[in-house]
Amino acid sequence: MSKNYEIDNVDLKILNLLTEDAKIPYTEVAKKVFVSGGTVHVRMKKLEEMGVVRGTTLQMDYSKLGYDVTCFLGIYLQKSSLYDAVVEQLKEIPEIVKVHYTTGNYNIFIKIHCRDTRHLKDVLHDKIQKVEGIERTETFISLEESLNRHLQF
Secondary structure: OOOOOOOOHHHHHHHHHHHHOOOOOHHHHHHHHOOOHHHHHHHHHHHHHHOOOOOOOOOOOHHHHOOOEEEEEEEEEOOHHHHHHHHHHHOOOOOEEEEEEOOOOOOEEEEEEEOOHHHHHHHHHHHHHHOOOEEEEEEEEEOOOOOOOOOOO
């Protein structure tokens, strides 16, 4: 693939359609973008090679799987230099689904899914607060997710 490949409007239209429904066949995407199915396939391959597209995922409603509590945690580190070591330990906690290195009050901001508040307490007390390098945490329980979308181009 050429290192000079530039993303154009056709690529953006393809991405918009696939972010709405990742299961839509390339042939259907091609019809809507007015190109061939082969063109969609080749462009998606190039976007994957560039790292723009990193695979496909399922969007799940965790509450229907018994995980009724979603929360966010602001994490204060003892020292910023401990970030990499702390993240490696956080990756071992299955309830944590997102980890962000942030500016502002917290060094790290994470998203967690738990079955209930007792499960959340256990995750906080028995897992997260035992991670070496974490000074303290601040928890925010989500009452409702009102928006979850991809950027549209």
